[in-house]
Structures are given as structure tokens and as C-alpha cells.
Amino acid sequence: MSDIPVFFLHGLAYAGLLFLVSSGLTLIFGMMNVLNFAHAAMYMVGAYLSYTIIMQLTGQFWMALMICPVILFIIGALVERFLLRRVHAQGHLGELLLTFGLAYIITELVKWYWGNYPLAVNVTGFLSGSITIFGFIYPIYRIFVFFSAVLVGGIMALILYKTRLGIILRASVNDSEMTNTLGVNVPLVFMGVFAFGTALSGFAGVIAGPFLSTFPGMAQEILIDAFVVIVVGGFGSLGGAVVAALLIGQLQSFGVLLIPKLSVALIYLLMAAVLIIKPSGLFGEES
Amino acid sequence: MKQKSISLITIVVLFLVGLFMPFILKQYHLNMLTEIIIFSLYAVSYNLLLGYAGLLSFGHAAFFGLGAFVTAIAIIHIPGISLWNVILIGVAATVVAGLILGGLLLRHKGSYFALLTLAFNALFYAVATKWHSVTGGDDGLSITRPNLALGFTSIPLSSLTTFYYLTLVIMGAAIVYCWYFTNTAMGKTVVLMRENEDRMKFLGYNTNISRLILFTFTGALAGLAGVFYTFHFQFVSISAISPDMTTAILLMVFVGGTKIFWGPILGVFVYVIFQNYLSNVTDRWPLFMGLIFVLMVLYVPGGLSGVIMNIKQRFFGKKNNNGDKTAQAEEVIS
Amino acid sequence: MRNYLHIHNIHKDFSGLQVLTGVEFKVQEKERHAVIGPNGAGKTTLFNIISGKFKPSSGAILFKGKDISGKPPHILNRYGLSRSFQITNAFQELSVFNNILAGVRSRYGLRYNFFKKPNQNREICEKVDAIIKEVGLTDVKDQPASSLSYGQQRALEIGITLSTEPELILLDEPTAGMTREETNQAIKMIDQVTAGRTLIIIEHDMEVVFSLASMISVLHYGTILVSDTPEKIRNDQRVKDAYLGEG
Secondary structure: OOOHHHHHHHHHHHHHHHHHHHHHHHHHHHHHOOOOOOHHHHHHHHHHHHHHHHHHHOOOHHHHHHHHHHHHHHHHHHHHHHHHHHHHHHOHHHHHHHHHHHHHHHHHHHHHHHOOOOEOOOOOHHHHOEEEEOOEEEEHHHHHHHHHHHHHHHHHHHHHHHOHHHHHHHHHHHOHHHHHHOOOOHHHHHHHHHHHHHHHHHHHHHHHHHHHOEOOOHHHHHHHHHHHHHHHHOOOOHHHHHHHHHHHHHHHHHHHHHOOOOHHHHHHHHHHHHHHHOOOOOOOOOO | OHHHHHHHHHHHHHHHHHHHHHHHOOHHHHHHHHHHHHHHHHHHHHHHHHHHOOOOOOOHHHHHHHHHHHHHHHHHHOOOOOHHHHHHHHHHHHHHHHHHHHHHHOOOOHHHHHHHHHHHHHHHHHHHHHOHHHHOHHHOEEOOOOOEEOOOOEEOOOOHHHHHHHHHHHHHHHHHHHHHHOOOHHHHHHHHHHHHHHHHHHOOOOHHHHHHHHHHHHHHHHHHHHHHHHHHHOEEOHHHHOHHHHHHHHHHHHHHOOOOOOHHHHHHHHHHHHHHHHHHHOOOHHHHHHHHHHHHHHHOOOHHHHHHHHHHHHHHOOOOOOOOOOHHHHHHHO | OOOOEEEEEEEEEEOOEEEEEEEEEEEOOOOEEEEEOOOOOOHHHHHHHHOOOOOOOEEEEEEOOEEOOOOOHHHHHHHOEEEOOOOOOOOOOOEHHHHHHHHHHHHOOOOOOOOOOHHHOHHHHHHHHHHHHHOOOHHHOOOEHHHOOHHHHHHHHHHHHHOOOOOEEEEEOOOOOOOHHHHHHHHHHHHHHOOOOEEEEEOOOHHHHHHHOOEEEEEEOOEEEEEEOHHHHHOOHHHHHHHHHHO
């Protein structure tokens, strides 16, 4: 039990990654009311792209961290403009099925191009080192994962609550027709939100590579955990995603330590408990 | 009235054709047909939820798989158990699961409900994978079919032909009942709730209970299909309860079309045959599945049966004069 | 004497905004009671509370001596209470017949039956046809609700309200948006279909109010200003002030 601090740090790192994935998901849901099943597949694309950029082309982790989100941003914008927007009139059923189908296509294409086996992404330099905390030697990269999530979350909160863009975004959610008549280009806002959310998943993918390794099942694995994060935190709530990611990160980490056999069921138990006690999630608004 | 007698004749003819199939088809194809019939009940039950009640669930395989696993477990652990009791236990288990899950999840609607059902399907899958001592984990469970006890006699089901007949009768009866159900008070109530739930409350309907009953009912039907799935293959693996099994049914139903009762069955035929063919030529089946989804959503949201109805309407021109707005709505509503 | 319906000291606030502040009035059996008042007085909110859509913040609704406040709408409907909506709230894709059928079969207990087909029950079908005739929609009974004219939609709304054979009927502005002629027809129809039952009606149109109501309550800023017979109301200074004050 003396290594409890280590498990705590593991939990923090996983929470950071979970937040990066689920914040994009919850942003898209909160703003556009679209549950994007392809989100985790985009995250996978980010991870595999970063493999190519880091291990095959440049050798630079930072390069991948800058380029991948841009590429994913463009993919997201195209998907919204040419696919999602066309089925919007069919209601949420069409949107769900579309993103669902996309998830399959993207996952398969990734497997096709990069192969159906795990790929190792290594970081070099300062990030590959370790430091000593609480008397333990701990990899710097995991701490970096956590702080990159803090940074991204902070920037998102600043944009949403402190800028004019944030006001427009929040207004579009509440009443898109009204905002439209006020001269805001709502379709453009939606495209931007979807693209930004997708870019976030790409960012998360790059971060995940050296942390969890890059493998064909990575999309499915993170998708369910990300879903649980937004259910527990409350749909569309950024603050809720923060708290829920921290909770689930620790639950995962200590679950493996304390009751390894039941660890998979733990996050579901948490979700079931939240559903019974507060169906709209910890920070969700009651409808 | 006329349309109904046509449907009745169709059912009788289909059944008679089904009786002759073992004389015509080779084992390989009879195997496939048995699978199609079992999946048809699974698809029809799913469409009662999606097409009629408007509830998009990503967790239907939880019920299908539960029925399948309970069947195998019962046969292995209760020596000499009769076929009927296996079916009873399998369906009872899904009823209990339906009531619990429904109670927990049905407070939510739309995308939220969809997500939650997926998450709980993943839970069932995780439990089946990890609980090796009971479910066999990745290895699955093998069984032999019990004999069919009919009181005065006992028929062995070891041959595919006799099992095919049992499947035809029981699955067929269940599907025909589902069709009948859509015209019953409860069947109509479900559609009315989809159309205008608010008003239904003011007309004396308890809409929460109705939804729970329907959810449990369709879950039990999927469970029954799952029981036969295990009987058929004499084996059950975790794939029966995996989210991919939900995806498969969603695809079948969506390809066939959700607006018409028989649509999903058409979808099952197309899917099973297509998959058998495609998996022989390519191992990229999931890619095609995804492409079909996207193309269907974009270009044929009504599914194949919707296309057929449209063609029928264009050539015969005559609209169904039942009064409800569209031919499709008429199928579902009246 | 026991009151048939007693709305007792009903308060309602929506996150701090007080809409009803102690509404109090009584309705006797077979009475036709109109609730009038300027826009924003809280009339529809009051209806939503009586019919179970909202729960009151405080207060009681005594129906035949029993407190029914806060009960869900489907229970209230089974007690014999039915309401109409200001904006037609029908099953738009369904035929007029199927719209009315939904309520009639509910009244006959055919709600969740897994075996019986409601449209094969003669008694139910005859009842449906009778209601359709009462509201004057026999000619269009097989047409979908969405294809009806505005006046017909309003008639359908009343038909659906009547379909569960309520003893207490709440009509929310049944003639809103109608022409003079349509309104006159509607008054006649309402007069006929509510014969022998208790009616509470919200109405803006004073002509409708004075030709239908036997009692009038005036709702003003969330409270009942006065509740009396039409003659008294017509000459009541407070009512005049309230309405003239609105300009």
C-alpha cells in the first residue's frame, strides 16, 4: 500500500487524457446536440498520425502536437459541412447513425493504412525523463499529460466565459434561431464547434500515443470511458467533465490496485449510482 | 380489411414455403435460413422499439446475449433440463434485466438514452468477458440441444432439419404475434406516444409505465431469439452479447427500413447473404458496414422497404385511403 | 354544502417569479365557469396546475372534497377531468378518427392491452363516431389532422378533450384566432357538447364569455379579483378598472 501516491498520479494522468477526449465530445453535444460516435475514431486518427509524424517523418513530438489538431480540425470541418449538415433535418437519429457509420469507416481505414497491430510512439528529450515525487521516481510524460489537460481546459473556459466568441457560442446553444436572426452565422458556428471538438480529439490522440500506446482497439476502449465521463459529469457541462474525469481516473487506477477482478464494473457502478441519485449528472441541469 | 386478409394469406404462404425448404435447400443454405429466421425475430423486436416507439437503443444485444448465455449456462448446470424450461429461464432472465435497465435508463430520451444503452451493453459484454468461470470468457460455452419433449413423445433435435422446423414454428409464431401486436391497444399506444407523448398523459395514459413495458417486452423477444441462437449454433461466445451484435441488428433494421413491419426482415435477408458473400471476398467487412450506414442515412433514410413502397406507389399510384398521412405512417399506425 | 371544485389559495412561482399568488375560487357541479383576465394574469398557468401539468408551489385543489393538487395528468384524467390546449395539441399524422379513438379507448380501459384491437370494438367505434359528429367533423373523419382547416383543428381539439368522457372540462381559449362566424358556431357547439357537465373556460372574447358562462372569475396579477355571476361582473367597478387600466 506504500505506493498509493503512484496510483494517485496514474489516476491523475488518465483523468487528464479522459478530459481531453470527453471535453470535445461534451462541447459538440452541448453546442450542437449531436452525440458524436466518431469522436473516439478521430482520436485514433490523431494517435496514428502522430506515429507517422514522430517516428517516420520528423522525430519531433512537438511537431505532431501542432500539426495533428490542425489536420483533424480540417477533417472535422469537412465532415460537418458535407455530411452532418445534410442529415440534420432527419433529427438526432440520422446524426447518430451517420457518426456511428463514420466511426466504423475511420477505424477500418486506420487499420488498413497503419496495420492491425500496436505501434510504439516514443518521446525524446525532457519529456522522456523521470522526476522524484513523494520519494518515487515518476515519468515526466504522465505529469505532462495531466498538465496539458489543465491547460486546454483553462483555455476553453477562458474562451467560453470571457470572450465575445464565447457569448455567441453560448447564445447559439440556447436559441439558434434567435441568434441567427441577430446576424450570427449559426451554420458557421456549428462547423467551427465541430471542427474544434474534432481537433481536441486529435490533440488527445497525440498525447495518448506515448502514454497508452497506439493500437487498433484504442478508440473503442476510450469511447465508453468518455461516455461515462459525460453521463456522470452531466451532458454538455465542461465543469462536470473535469470532476467526472478526475473521479473516473482515480477509480480506474485504484480499482486495478484494490479489486482487480471487479475494476471494469466499478465505473459502471458509479454511473448507475449517479443515474439513480441524480439522473441529469452531477453538474447537469434538470430538464 | 382487404389489406389484412392479404397479409394473412402472405403469412400462410410463407409458412408453407418454409415447410418445404428442407427438401429444396442444401445443409449450408438451410443453416443460413435458420439463422435468418432467428435474426428476424431479433430485428422485429428491435424495430418495435426503434420504428414504432421511436426509442433508439444501442443496447439490444445485451438482451439477445443474455438470453443466449443463460441458455448455455442452464443446459450445462442443470442436467436433464427440458427444452421448454430452458426457454422459460432464458426469457425470464431478460424480463428481469429489462425491468431493471428500463427503470434506470428510460428516464432519459434521445441521444442520452442511446448513449446509456450503449454503455450498459458494454457492461454486459465486460462481465461476460471477465467472468470466465461462468461464461467461459473468450472460449465461449458449448452445449448440445436438449430433446423436444411433447408430453407423449420426445423428438431429438440433433438434426438440423428438425431444429429448423422448431425454429420456424416458434420464431415464426413470435414474429406473427409481433405483427398482431402492432394493431393491439398497446401497440397503438406506443405509436401515439411517439407522436405526442404530452397529449397521451392528458388522455389517461401512464406513459412511463408504457415505455417500461414495451422496453421489457422487446427485450424479452430479443432474449427468446438469443435462446434459439445458442440452440442453433450449440455454442455461445461473447460476440453474442457484444456491442457489435447491437450494431449488426441496427444495420439490418436500418437497411430494411423502420417504417414498415416487414422491413427489418428484408434487412436481415440482405445482411446475412451480403455478409456471407463479402466476408468471403474481403476481411474489411466493418468498412462496408460503415459505408452502408453513411450512404443509407444520406440517400435512403427510409431503407429498402421504403424504396419498394415508393416504387409501388409510383406505379400503382393509388394512395392508401386509410386517412393517416403517409403510406408509411399508415403501416405503422393503423 | 360541499363544493364540487375548490381552488384553494394556490401559489405558483417559477424560479422566483411569482405568477399565482393565492388563487381562490369555487366551482359548483354543472356550472359553466369562465376565468377571464388580462394577458399575463396567469390563466394558463392556473389551468396547467389544475390539470396536473405543473405542481403548485403551495395550496390545494379539492375535487369533490379530495385534494388532487400535484397528481399527474393521467390520474386526473381518470378522475374525470379533461383539458383542451390553446394551441391545438393533436396527433397530427393521424386521422381524425384515430385521434378521437386514443381518448375513447382510454376511457374504456383499453390502454395497454396486448391482445385486443381497439378498432374492432363496436361500442368504442360508435362512441368515436358520436363524438366526431358532435364536434362536426364527420365529413373529414378519415383525413389526417394536419390537413384540417384552422377551425376544424380547433373542433378536433375539443373532440379530443371530450373523448375520455370527462365530467369536468377545462377549455383553454377554444375560440382563439377564429373569425366572428367561426366563433359563433364554436359557441353553439361548446354549448351542446358540455351540456350536463361542469365547464371551466379561459376566454378573452367577452362575447363568448357572456353567452356561455353562468359564473365568472376575474384573474388579475395572479389572484382572483372577484368571482360572481355575469350580471354582477358586468357592472363591477374593480373589473372595469382592471381592464381599463390595461388600456
